[in-house]
Amino acid sequence: MAKARTIGVAVDFSATSKSALKWTVDNLINKGDCLILINVQPLKSDHTRKDLFEDTGSPLVPLEELREMNFTKQYGIARDQEVIDILNTASNTKGAKVGAKVYWGDPREKLCKAIEHLHLHSLVVGSRGFGPIKRVLLGSVSNHVVTNASCPVTVVKGNPSSKR
Known part of the structure; x- marks a missing residue:
């Protein structure tokens, strides 16, 4: 039997990140x-939990708490039934342990730090498929993470119609 791994998925609740989670x-x-x-x-968000965990990120939240509305209110995250359903599938049919962690700040930096904090074996991110001009102006989270991560990173491309 293969050794259990810890796999992270960057989710911003866009269609592309949901595709990455499902993949x-x-x-x-x-x-x-x-x-x-x-x-x-975003660093400018003003949720009470941010003040407590801005430097380290939230505690690791188990799936049972993710299902509760209170979690979404505490961290300013919209409750997304599609994401919960995908996570339930991972837990119920795949036998995975499921949790979540919230960080505040620049996604490029925080995702690279999450790899270290969580001792990830692999990270999966979605790519919105920006063209070269938008990529230069807005930056590419996936490109930065692939370049700087200390673990393997899989980039799941989104459909052109799923851009946010």
């Missing part, structure tokens, strides 16, 4: 693996 559950997750949903909120 991860369908293609990477094995029984006993730990799947961690990683969300990075």
